[in-house]
Amino acid sequence: MKRKSIAVVGAAETTELGLIPNLSQIQLHADAALNAMADAGLGPGDIDGLATTPEWTPLLANYLGITPSWVDGTMVGGCSFMLHVRHAAAAINEGLCRTVLITHGESGRSRVGVGPFMGNRASLEGQFEAPYGIMGPTTVFTIPVLRYMKTYGVTEEQLAMVAVVQREWAAKNPRASMKDPITVQDVLGSRMIAYPFRLLMCCLVTDGGGALILTSAERARDFPRPPVYILGTGEAAESWMISQMEDFTTSKAFRVSGKKAFEEAGISHKDVDHLMIYDAFAHLPLYGLEDLGFCKPGEAAAFIWERNTAPGGKLPVNTNGGGLSYMHSGMYGMYALQESVRQMRGIAAAQVPGAKISIAHGVGGMFAASGTIVFSNQAP
Amino acid sequence: MPEAKRPLPKPTPETRHFWEGTAAGELRLQRCDQCSHVYFPPRPFCPKCASRQVSVFRASGRARLYSYVINHRPAPPFTAPYSIAVVELEEGPRMMTNIVGCPQTPEALQLDMALEVTFEKQTDEITLPFFKPAGDSR
Ligand SMILES: [Zn+2]
Numbered sequence: 001m002k003r004k005s006i007a008v009v010g011a012a013e014t015t016e017l018g019l020i021p022n023l024s025q026i027q028l029h030a031d032a033a034l035n036a037m038a039d040a041g042l043g044p045g046d047i048d049g050l051a052t053t054p055e056w057t058p059l060l061a062n063y064l065g066i067t068p069s070w071v072d073g074t075m076v077g078g079c080s081f082m083l084h085v086r087h088a089a090a091a092i093n094e095g096l097c098r099t100v101l102i103t104h105g106e107s108g109r110s111r112v113g114v115g116p117f118m119g120n121r122a123s124l125e126g127q128f129e130a131p132y133g134i135m136g137p138t139t140v141f142t143i144p145v146l147r148y149m150k151t152y153g154v155t156e157e158q159l160a161m162v163a164v165v166q167r168e169w170a171a172k173n174p175r176a177s178m179k180d181p182i183t184v185q186d187v188l189g190s191r192m193i194a195y196p197f198r199l200l201m202c203c204l205v206t207d208g209g210g211a212l213i214l215t216s217a218e219r220a221r222d223f224p225r226p227p228v229y230i231l232g233t234g235e236a237a238e239s240w241m242i243s244q245m246e247d248f249t250t251s252k253a254f255r256v257s258g259k260k261a262f263e264e265a266g267i268s269h270k271d272v273d274h275l276m277i278y279d280a281f282a283h284l285p286l287y288g289l290e291d292l293g294f295c296k297p298g299e300a301a302a303f304i305w306e307r308n309t310a311p312g313g314k315l316p317v318n319t320n321g322g323g324l325s326y327m328h329s330g331m332y333g334m335y336a337l338q339e340s341v342r343q344m345r346g347i348a349a350a351q352v353p354g355a356k357i358s359i360a361h362g363v364g365g366m367f368a369a370s371g372t373i374v375f376s377n378q379a380p
Numbered sequence: 381m382p383e384a385k386r387p388l389p390k391p392t393p394e395t396r397h398f399w400e401g402t403a404a405g406e407l408r409l410q411r412c413d414q415c416s417h418v419y420f421p422p423r424p425f426c427p428k429c430a431s432r433q434v435s436v437f438r439a440s441g442r443a444r445l446y447s448y449v450i451n452h453r454p455a456p457p458f459t460a461p462y463s464i465a466v467v468e469l470e471e472g473p474r475m476m477t478n479i480v481g482c483p484q485t486p487e488a489l490q491l492d493m494a495l496e497v498t499f500e501k502q503t504d505e506i507t508l509p510f511f512k513p514a515g516d517s518r
Contacts, residue, residue: 119387127389127399128421129476131508132465133458139451143466147447150491195450195461195486241421243466243476248447 005380006089007220007227010040010213011341014105017327018177020207024113026055026063028105028209033064036211041224042099047213049091049100051084054331060103070097076237077364078278078331081212082371085337086233088214098215105209106329125241137280141366142197144248145283149196151249152298154286156196158305160187162282163200163324165310170321172311172350177204178325201282203323203332210334212341217379228344231357232265232374234258240368249298251363253370254291258361261372262293265357269294273355274343275315276336278362279322285309288361289317292372311350319343319350333362337373344377384456388506395422397436402507407439407497409471420473441497443467443511446474450484467495467511481512 012035014020014028023031029052037043044065051072052060061068070091074083081104088100107114120126134140148154164184170176182200190199220227236256239245246252262268277288289300294315303309309317320326320339327335340358342348356378362371391399398421401408411418412426413433425432448465451458463479480498482488494514501507 121387122390122392124395124421126387127391127395130387131389132476132478133386133451133455133462134464134476135451135453135455138453139449139464142449143447143464145447146449146491192450192452192461194452194464197449241476243474244421248466 004093005217006092006214006230007217008212008230008341008375009215009220009223009225009227010036010042010211011228011338012036012039012211013335013338014209017175017208018206019109020107021110021112023107023207025105025107026060026113028107028207029055029060029103029211030064030105032105032209032211033101033103036101036213039225040213042213047099047101049088049097051088051100052103053080054106066101068097070100076369077366078280079333079362079364079369079371080331081334081337082233082360082362082373083235083369085212085214085230085373086235086371089230089233092214092216098219100214101211102214103209103211104331104334106331107207108329109205109207129241129243137366138197138202139194140242141281142194142283143242144245144367146196147248148283148286152301154298154301156188157184158301159196159201159282160184161301161305162279162285163187165304165307166279166318166322166324168311169319169350170325173321173326174349176321176326177206178321197281200324203280203328204325206327206329208327208329208335210338212337226345226377228341229376229378229380230373231267231376231380232261232263234260234264234372235370236260237369238367240365242366245367251287251291251367251370253367254287254361254363257370257372258292261359261374265374267357267374271357272315272359274319274340274352274358275317276340276358276360277317278332278336279318279324280328280332280363282324284363285317292359292361316352319348319352331364333364333371336360336362340373340375344375346377386457386502388502391505394424398422399506401438402499402509403501403505405499407441407509408436409439409469409473410434410436418471418473420469420475440470442470442514443495443497445479445489445491445493445495447491448479448489450486450489463489465489465511477509477511479512480510
């Protein structure tokens with residue numbers, strides 16, 4: 001085994017997923033954390049590192065009865081948990097802590113115990129974007145896509161196909177929020193949200209949480225579940241203001257983060273058996289496939305249309321149904337990580353037979369930031 | 381419930397020249413005195429070479445439509461459907477805006493169409509820049 005290696009030894013989501021009006025947001029974190037600790041056979045006294053968002057790390061530490069000697073509260077939107085995994089791996093390798101708990105919980109739909117969103121009008125986006133009627137992700141995350149579509153001749157039908165394929169995966173998953181099959185015509189006939197995005201091209205808004213426990217690969221063999229090793233990690237940030245993104249046809253954060261993760265893992269694209277690409281909207285798998293290097297620029301829409309990412313395809317993508325059909329609490333990255341871990345443990349609802357390497361690629365703060373984790377069930 | 385208002389900018393020392401410009405009917409950008417890089421949003425240094433020697437100048441106001449969405453969800457005080465666009469200024473930088481003076485439809489809003497700036501006073505302090513199809517006499 002490589003001298004410095006890290007593994008996931010506990011992983012779980014909240015007991016319920018979808019609509020959870022009887023739990024506040026911090027309890028969603030705790031529910032997922034308790035499930036992950038049970039999964040790993042650990043108690044709060046065994047945890048010495050804690051990373052979380054959108055709850056505040058010290059608040060959650062006290063709530064869970066943990067006194068962490070390593071603390072991370074990195075908040076870069078929905079991929080924050082990928083960054084937490086990367087930071088935790090470095091911290092464990094540096095000897096700053098031994099066992100890290102990473103939690104997420106978000107009452108995205110029921111809004112129980114959630115603070116109000118306050119816009120700062122003196123901030124740069126408050127001055128130069130907010131006055132123009134932006135309403136969060138549906139009108140910001142979506143702005144680049146027309147430029148992408150014009151540059152590469154991608155059609156609305158092809159964009160719709162992303163949602164269709166992911167619903168096929170969701171149909172195999174009892175915990176998915178939306179399981180009924182849909183067609184391209186269904187997607188294009190659904191309500192217009194922000195042209196060219198229709199309702200079925202936008203993610204769900206649900207409640208839920210998830211937690212991971214990481215430790216050194218050497219210790220990992222003593223835990224009840226088979227370890228899921230972390231082969232490589234990457235992270236990057238570009239621009240919180242969508243208008244200042246360098247190129248609307250590609251994400252610099254995706255490219256930088258993905259390249260780092262591939263290089264650290266020492267793998268090539270043909271080694272990847274399973275891929276999760278954070279899909280808050282239907283265009284993100286297109287950007288993800290291209291910016292991670294699985295497709296050439298402009299070729300991802302045809303790649304999906306030809307069913308390469310669908311059940312039975314050569315590169316299964318978003319096998320839980322994704323943010324479009326499985327769940328999306330607001331910060332979906334944790335659920336992409338959970339599905340990668342399930343695939344590596346061999347227990348996913350739509351298990352990819354014989355999968356040995358899985359990548360979970362996240363995006364956060366619209367296109368602001370990115371995180372990429374390469375997992376394997378084979379010791380590095 | 382109070383009537384919803386457009387969320388207006390709160391100028392900072394670094395951005396005040398921009399908002400004074402729009403109030404005077406000018407779109408102001410900054411150019412680096414060292415490397416000539418033109419950039420936006422405002423800041424008192426060049427994001428390319430880190431020089432603090434930068435100058436404010438009046439932009440042409442000409443732009444092209446880089447990308448956009450048309451919001452269809454209710455968003456008072458905005459009347460849906462309305463465009464939220466990113467335009468590329470002739471001088472290079474991009475900025476967010478609304479495209480006004482034309483139907484808010486995919487047919488009327490063609491990527492790369494020529495645009496020009498137009499100003500609408502919101503308060504004594506704040507005038508917002510919008511963009512309209514070039515040559516339109518609105
Ligand atoms: Zn310069």
